Amino acid sequence: MEYFLQLFLSGTTKGSIYALIALGYTMVYGIVQLINFAHGEIYMIGGFIALILGATLSQAGLSPGLVLVLSTGAAIVYSAAYGITVEKIAYKPLRKAPRLSALISAIGMSMFLQYYVLLSQTEKFLPFPSYLPSFAFLKDHTHIINSTQLIILMVTTVVMILLTLLIKFTKMGKAMRATSQDKEMAMLVGININSVISMTFVIGSATAALGGVLICSFMGQINYYIGFIAGIKAFVAAVLGGIGSIPGAVLGSFVLGWTESFGAGYISSDYEDAFAFIILILILIFRPAGLLGRKESKKV
Amino acid sequence: MNWLSELKKSALTALWFMFLTFPIMVMKVSTIGSDNTTVYRWKNMVIVGIGAFFLSFVWRWMLERRDRGQSAKSAESQLKLTAQLSGFINQKHVKRPLLAALLVFVILFPFITSLYQTNIMITALIYVMLGLGLNIVVGYGGLLNLGYAAFYMVGAYTYALMFKYMNSFFIEMGWQSGVMFWIALPLAGVVAAAFGILLALPVLRLRGDYLAIVTLAFAEIMKMLATNLDKITLGPSGIPGIPRPWFFGLRMNPMNATKVIYFIIIIIVVLTIIIVKRLENSRIGRAWEAMREDEIACQSMGIDITKAKLTAFSMGAVWAGFAGVIMAAKTTVVNPNSFTVWESVIILCVVVLGGMGSIAGVIVGALIIILMPEYLRAFSEYRMLIFGIVLVLMMIFRPGGLVRKIRKVHKLEEEDA
Numbered sequence: 001m002e003y004f005l006q007l008f009l010s011g012t013t014k015g016s017i018y019a020l021i022a023l024g025y026t027m028v029y030g031i032v033q034l035i036n037f038a039h040g041e042i043y044m045i046g047g048f049i050a051l052i053l054g055a056t057l058s059q060a061g062l063s064p065g066l067v068l069v070l071s072t073g074a075a076i077v078y079s080a081a082y083g084i085t086v087e088k089i090a091y092k093p094l095r096k097a098p099r100l101s102a103l104i105s106a107i108g109m110s111m112f113l114q115y116y117v118l119l120s121q122t123e124k125f126l127p128f129p130s131y132l133p134s135f136a137f138l139k140d141h142t143h144i145i146n147s148t149q150l151i152i153l154m155v156t157t158v159v160m161i162l163l164t165l166l167i168k169f170t171k172m173g174k175a176m177r178a179t180s181q182d183k184e185m186a187m188l189v190g191i192n193i194n195s196v197i198s199m200t201f202v203i204g205s206a207t208a209a210l211g212g213v214l215i216c217s218f219m220g221q222i223n224y225y226i227g228f229i230a231g232i233k234a235f236v237a238a239v240l241g242g243i244g245s246i247p248g249a250v251l252g253s254f255v256l257g258w259t260e261s262f263g264a265g266y267i268s269s270d271y272e273d274a275f276a277f278i279i280l281i282l283i284l285i286f287r288p289a290g291l292l293g294r295k296e297s298k299k300v
Numbered sequence: 301m302n303w304l305s306e307l308k309k310s311a312l313t314a315l316w317f318m319f320l321t322f323p324i325m326v327m328k329v330s331t332i333g334s335d336n337t338t339v340y341r342w343k344n345m346v347i348v349g350i351g352a353f354f355l356s357f358v359w360r361w362m363l364e365r366r367d368r369g370q371s372a373k374s375a376e377s378q379l380k381l382t383a384q385l386s387g388f389i390n391q392k393h394v395k396r397p398l399l400a401a402l403l404v405f406v407i408l409f410p411f412i413t414s415l416y417q418t419n420i421m422i423t424a425l426i427y428v429m430l431g432l433g434l435n436i437v438v439g440y441g442g443l444l445n446l447g448y449a450a451f452y453m454v455g456a457y458t459y460a461l462m463f464k465y466m467n468s469f470f471i472e473m474g475w476q477s478g479v480m481f482w483i484a485l486p487l488a489g490v491v492a493a494a495f496g497i498l499l500a501l502p503v504l505r506l507r508g509d510y511l512a513i514v515t516l517a518f519a520e521i522m523k524m525l526a527t528n529l530d531k532i533t534l535g536p537s538g539i540p541g542i543p544r545p546w547f548f549g550l551r552m553n554p555m556n557a558t559k560v561i562y563f564i565i566i567i568i569v570v571l572t573i574i575i576v577k578r579l580e581n582s583r584i585g586r587a588w589e590a591m592r593e594d595e596i597a598c599q600s601m602g603i604d605i606t607k608a609k610l611t612a613f614s615m616g617a618v619w620a621g622f623a624g625v626i627m628a629a630k631t632t633v634v635n636p637n638s639f640t641v642w643e644s645v646i647i648l649c650v651v652v653l654g655g656m657g658s659i660a661g662v663i664v665g666a667l668i669i670i671l672m673p674e675y676l677r678a679f680s681e682y683r684m685l686i687f688g689i690v691l692v693l694m695m696i697f698r699p700g701g702l703v704r705k706i707r708k709v710h711k712l713e714e715e716d717a
Binding site: 035049052053056074078090093097099101108109110112114115117121228232236270271274276278 | 325328337344442503509528641645684687688689
């Protein structure tokens with residue numbers, strides 16, 4: 001039972017991280033119908049910025065709490081900036097082009113960002129010092145859940161709530177929903193499409209950066225390649241829940257996290273990554289719209 | 301003042317990129333060990349600033365030119381030029397001597413150049429084959445396959461596993477191990493095609509971008525299998541000692557083997573070009589192109605989409621299977637790490653750079669992508685970085701590729717009434 005609980009909680013932690021990344025995918029897809037392949041790289045860059053600034057600031061003698069706040073803040077700001085820049089360079093000129101072109105451009109961007117970090121930093125795994133606090137009351141239960149996992153769960157919950165509020169109740173959220181339904185109509189009623197799209201990239205990249213900092217603190221290491229697999233898995237989660245749907249992305253992420261965790265725990269840990277892909281193929285065969293997605297009808 | 305505002309835009313872009321690249325390109329920390337020191341590389345910042353300042357002019361100029369339709373106009377005139385050129389080349393008295401000269405050059409190539417050069421040429425030709433194969437799926441069929449390296453791997457492992465399990469039998473029978481190459485070659489084509497169908501079956505209903513992800517997932521699963529089934533595949537270290545092809549009892553030292561492999565691949569590439577060319581204008585080739593343009597319209601014209609997709613995937617995979625066997629024979633070792641996602645992306649890059657759907661384009665693309673990093677050593681470190689930029693820029697400024705496909709145009713002549 002304890003083993004089950006342990007797997008369940010580690011699956012939940014994984015799911016929360018996937019959710020933070022999957023949100024960006026699903027929001028961007030909802031608005032511009034593009035798989036932002038470079039999203040995983042944005043998450044990796046967030047982690048790297050936190051590592052570099054965190055290490056520099058702690059050398060300067062700041063307290064861990066301050067280092068945590070500043071480096072995470074910088075990671076979020078920078079990731080958002082990278083997100084917008086990628087959109088401006090690689091996607092905006094292709095808005096009217098066939099979708100295949102935009103997708104190939106996204107793959108190119110992903111490759112570019114990965115090797116940009118590899119060449120300017122290092123190809124080795126770097127240890128990632130965690131500045132997250134550890135709670136005293138969890139001391140006796142660390143074999144089931146540790147403080148970092150608890151923090152990940154809390155942060156994800158807060159981000160989800162904030163995002164739901166943003167989309168449901170603010171003017172920006174309304175503009176986003178309108179844009180995702182019909183771009184031209186939204187333009188006609190006076191919505192600035194460009195700023196809506198930029199805002200979507202900002203929010204998506206910022207949550208991804210948060211996910212990057214949390215997962216790197218949890219795993220204790222980082223390298224240039226982490227974004228790729230995480231990005232694909234988060235995409236799987238988004239598709240699982242029904243791409244374009246925000247609650248769907250969260251649900252899909254948890255389902256994926258649990259599957260991986262139980263699969264690795266009870267079947268074989270060699271194939272941990274394969275479970276995600278097998279689920280993806282199954283869901284696309286049997287329920288292409290995803291768990292919570294709406295069925296799309298095609299027009300000629 | 302127009303130029304003043306342009307100048308201001310460029311200066312702002314430069315500042316933005318200097319800000320953006322600061323933590324990654326200027327700062328560098330080493331968190332390994334106890335001495336946590338940050339190194340600042342200010343030189344990079346200057347380079348980024350100056351580079352961004354000037355590139356932003358070019359970028360805006362290019363975009364403006366594209367949007368004004370001028371590049372389309374120049375592309376059109378270029379297309380006319382290519383058409384004229386191919387018309388000129390296709391004349392009998394030009395075509396034959398040209399082909400003869402090319403043939404002489406190709407045959408003499410391994411004798412007049414070094415072993416090293418020949419080896420590079422073999423690699424480039426392998427990529428020509430891979431590109432032509434992927435071109436069937438992406439260029440004709442319009443199905444973005446990001447798992448193409450998986451079929452390449454299937455081909456290589458077909459030969460490697462055959463060697464591992466059949467070698468003792470061959471030795472017992474008194475045959476040379478290299479004979480296996482000739483059995484593995486067609487077999488790998490068949491096995492790869494079978495895997496192509498295996499992948500195509502579940503993805504028949506998927507649209508472009510989902511398809512890309514599923515093919516990518518498929519390739520990752522295949523790679524994981526090759527890594528983890530270490531009883532069969534010997535795991536990540538791979539299968540060593542794969543024999544070089546048998547060639548009428550010729551002793552296979554590296555020198556001879558390279559030449560033999562070179563001629564084998566030349567023949568296969570020529571065959572590939574002929575077959576792909578024939579496919580292009582066949583019933584199935586036209587069905588692929590119709591499918592690429594519009595699936596629903598294509599179905600309503602009575603084309604069996606299922607059949608068209610299955611054939612596109614399997615016909616595309618066949619060439620990867622062949623290429624895999626030749627690659628295994630050339631390097632004599634096969635391991636799963638040679639078949640990553642980026643391998644698939646490089647092959648995609650070959651097709652995109654050359655021109656989707658154009659055979660000549662794919663050949664040009666493969667030669668550029670493989671030979672450039674080999675001959676410009678300074679450039680090879682930044683190879684992947686540049687491929688990434690190439691994909692983005694090609695899509696924005698020249699979606700048709702370097703050598704664009706000349707499509708047949710039929711003009712209806714209006715009757716004078």
